[in-house]
Amino acid sequence: SQLAEENSWALSVHEGESVTVNCSYKTSITALQWYRQKSGKGPAQLILIRSNERHNRNGRLRATLDTSSQSSSLSITATRCEDTAVYFCARDYGSSGNKLIFGTGTLFSVKP
Amino acid sequence: EAAVTQSPRNKVAVTGGKVTLSCNQTNNHNNMYWYRQDTGHGLRLIHYSYGAGSTEKGDIPDGYKASRPSQENFSLILELATPSQTSVYFCASGDVDGNTEVFFGKGTRLTVV
Numbered sequence: 001s002q003l004a005e006e007n008s009w010a011l012s013v014h015e016g017e018s019v020t021v022n023c024s025y026k027t028s029i030t031a032l033q034w035y036r037q038k039s040g041k042g043p044a045q046l047i048l049i050r051s052n053e054r055h056n057r058n059g060r061l062r063a064t065l066d067t068s069s070q071s072s073s074l075s076i077t078a079t080r081c082e083d084t085a086v087y088f089c090a091r092d093y094g095s096s097g098n099k100l101i102f103g104t105g106t107l108f109s110v111k112p
Numbered sequence: 113e114a115a116v117t118q119s120p121r122n123k124v125a126v127t128g129g130k131v132t133l134s135c136n137q138t139n140n141h142n143n144m145y146w147y148r149q150d151t152g153h154g155l156r157l158i159h160y161s162y163g164a165g166s167t168e169k170g171d172i173p174d175g176y177k178a179s180r181p182s183q184e185n186f187s188l189i190l191e192l193a194t195p196s197q198t199s200v201y202f203c204a205s206g207d208v209d210g211n212t213e214v215f216f217g218k219g220t221r222l223t224v225v
Contacts, residue, residue, distance in 0.1 A: 033213070042116075042202050042216030043155070088154060090214075099170065100145065100206065100214050104154035 010107040013079055020075045021106045023089035027070075034063055034074045035088045035102070043088060043102075047074070079110045115139065118203050118217035125224050131190040133220050135203030143206045144186040145214065146170070146178060148199040155202065161186055193224045 013019050025032070031050045035043040047063040049056040049072065055064045062075045076083055086105040093099045115138045125131045137144065142163045147155040147170075157170030159178035167178040175197060177189040186205075190197055200221050206214035 040218075042204070042218050044216070045213040048213060099157060099160060100204075101157060101171070102147070102155040104152065 009104075010109070012109045012111060014111050015079060015081055017079055018075060018077045019079060019108065020073050021087050021089075021108065023072045023074070023103055025070050025072075025089075025091050027093075028067075030092045032063075032065055032072045033090045033100075034061075034072075035090055037086045037088065037105070039085075046087075076108075081110050081112060084108065084110050116203055116205050116215050116217040118201075118220050120220060121218065122221045123223070125190075125193045125222065127194060127224055129193050131193050131222065131224075133188040133190075133201055133203075133222070135186045135188075135217060136184050137186075137203075137205040137215070138184065139205050139207070139215060140183065141205035141207045141215075142183075143214075144180065145204040145206070146176075146186070146188045147202045147204065148172070148197075149202060149219075150199050158188065158201075193222075195224045198222060198224045 029051055031048055033048045034046045036046050037043040046061055047056050047058050049063045049065045060077050065072045086107050088102045088105045090100050090102045093101045117136045119134045145160040146158045149155050156172050158172055158176050159170050161167050161180040164183050179187045200219050202216050202219050204214045204216045
């Protein structure tokens with residue numbers, strides 16, 4: 001079963017619009033991370049949000065965390081064509097928190 | 113800049129053959145990971161390591177072995193490759209635990225025919 005799961009397979013917006021990707025998880029976490037993967041490349045971290053934080057920001061990106069509902073969201077404002085990518089949420093797992101488990105990802109496309 | 117280098121970048125193997133995927137990191141990270149990525153499944157953890165000499169099973173270890181001979185190097189070994197192992201494989205390194213950033217290599221596309 002997925003330990004971190006995005007709630008949409010694919011999203012599409014026009015350049016300049018805003019978008020939100022949601023993620024849910026099933027057990028307690030130390031931190032939740034958001035990654036972006038562009039075509040032909042490995043994932044790269046966008047934002048890390050720890051369990052004692054409610055939100056975190058990185059430029060046009062803002063992540064929220066709600067530990068009571070075990071969910072997180074990643075919002076992108078003023079989207080650009082170069083934001084087109086697959087977005088993953090990932091969470092720590094395991095007795096030592098050493099495993100990093102990814103969701104299945106959301107394909108996000110920005111149209112001109 | 114954190115660096116994780118995978119080799120080869122592309123590999124075609126025959127069914128039943130042995131395949132070794134190599135990964136080198138210059139980040140001095142304790143943890144290293146091997147994932148495979150398939151459409152509809154995202155990134156799935158195969159094996160990981162806490163440091164030199166250690167390997168641990170991830171979520172889908174069957175058919176794979178791993179080796180961590182040094183802090184810098186982590187290999188994924190397919191002793192008897194099967195077509196179901198055709199995938200893109202990513203190596204990653206991270207410091208300490210899942211509470212910190214993980215850095216990925218560019219991936220290895222493996223095709224087993």
